[in-house]
Amino acid sequence: KRMGCGPLHAACCSVRRRRRRRRRHAPPPKLHPPHLILSSSSAAPNTSLCRLLSAAADPIPSNPSSFAVEEYLVGTCGLTRPQALKASKKLSHLKSPANPDAVLAFLSGLGLSGTDAAAVVAKDPLFLCAKVDKTLVPVVAGLAGLGLSPPEIARLVSVAHYCFRTRPIVSKMRYYLPLFGSFDNFLRALQRSSCLLSSDLGKVIKPNVVFLRECGLSDCDIVKPSVPVSRMLTTNPERVRAMVACAERLGVPRGSGMFRQALQAVAFLNEDKIAAKVDYLKNTFRWSAAEVVIALSKAPMLLRISKDMLQRKSKFLLSEVGLEPMYIAHRPIITCLSLEGRVRPRYYVLKFLKENGLVDRELGFYTAVSTPEKYFVDKYICPHKKAAPHLAEDYATACKGEMPTNFLFR
Known part of the structure; x- marks a missing residue:
């Protein structure tokens, strides 16, 4: 009996062994x-x-x-x-x-x-x-x-x-791509705020976008790379509403051209910090309560300037230039411009020209420091190349922070 089944049994075993060997040596998928x-x-x-x-x-x-x-x-x-x-x-x-x-x-x-x-x-x-x-x-x-x-x-x-x-990343990207306008815009925002993909779309992102639109901000304003505003997308909606109310208290109404800057200025600053900065502005620039309101309504970013820089600017504008506090309050953009790279060099050019009778002494300081660079050079420096051949060189040096002792004829 064993002899009759032996060859068949051996053949079957041989087939099974060959199949196992093929499976073991088969290349991985x-x-x-x-x-x-x-x-x-x-x-x-x-x-x-x-x-x-x-x-x-x-x-x-x-x-x-x-x-x-x-x-x-x-x-x-x-x-x-x-x-x-x-x-x-x-x-x-x-x-x-x-x-x-x-x-x-x-x-x-x-x-x-x-x-x-x-x-x-x-x-x-x-x-x-x-x-x-x-x-x-x-x-x-x-x-x-x-x-x-x-x-x-x-x-x-x-x-x-x-x-x-x-899986939710697909639905979020479906919402974000039209909002940001392009994939590259969204990716830049994501690199700054990784919470864009982890925040709840229905409970946080969408309500904030709807509310900010109601405040008069365009989608471009909302998603601009300015960090404070774009971070609002992922912030608790109640806190965003509190920021908007704070911006309005600065005297900047919703829908105005300055509202986005006001919102950016107060974003993520608590009431105590804002009140402390307002008091500092009053004392540093000698402003009344009404004057500080005027200044902040025109230049809310004053709240973001460091106390040290504000102190240096107030000392220069009040003591050296001799401006009145009210003059500065109505033209607060002066305090937001670079002191070393713009305001101080232009002031000394203006002073040099006036002392040497090259311009009208009534020429305004604000006009000189607020005008675009090209216009300033064309109007205040180029016309005086013969009378003051080194004025352009001195001005360029001053703008680099290497202020010459004086602007002189040579």
Whole structure:
């Protein structure tokens, strides 16, 4: 009986052994780069997605007991030893490099260099735990559907980090792109305020945008790279309303041309700090309560100038130039201009011209310091090349902060 079954049994075993050997030596499945999804025909997007999902679904078998997270982060991901030591604490649960390998292949397919991928992992170690098929592929497909190119998606990964591995990023980008006007504008804002992608779109971002529009600000004003205003998008809406009320108390109504500057001036300053700066302005420029209101309504950015700089400007304007406090209050732009690079050099040019009878002595100080540079040179310096051949040289030197002792005829 054993003799009759022996040859058949041996043949079956031989077939099974050959099949096992073929499976062991078969090349690992290729991970198709994500950009194939974006470049494939829109007529069959599911086919490309399925190819990527199928490739990512069969990770290379590994020996869990031999996987050392820290060494993997250094040797495979390219992190420095200190970075790897810090990141490994968040990845101690990993028993296999299979998923991290798939994520790195995915990032490479997007066009990220090894250095860029290492930066992503260093900032967000848990990115290596993201599911390529269930999370990253759908996110890339969704962003591509919004019109983002593969290089733009790669740049977004490098800045967004952990927010990129969450599905809501697609709906947020759908809202932000029209608001900011372009992907580049949004990316610049994201680099300044990473909270743009982590903040709640429905409860924080949209209510703030609607309210700021009601205050007369255009979308361009709202998303301008001026940090205080753009940061308001991610701030608690009640606090934003308090900032607007504070700006109005400066005497700048909503919808006025100066309102955005007023809002920028008071943004993220509490009432005590604003009150203290107002008192300082009164004492430093010898202004009455009414005069400080006039000054702030015309130049609210006075609240952002340091006390040391305000002290230096008031000393120069009041003591050296001899201006009256009321004159400055009605022309507060003088206090916002550069003292060393503009106001002081122009004052000495004007003084030199008047003392030497080259201009009308009634020529106003405010006109001289507030006029554009080209106009100032054309009107106050060029006409006097023969009478004062070195005046232009002295003025240029003074504007660099190297004030000559005097402007003299030579």
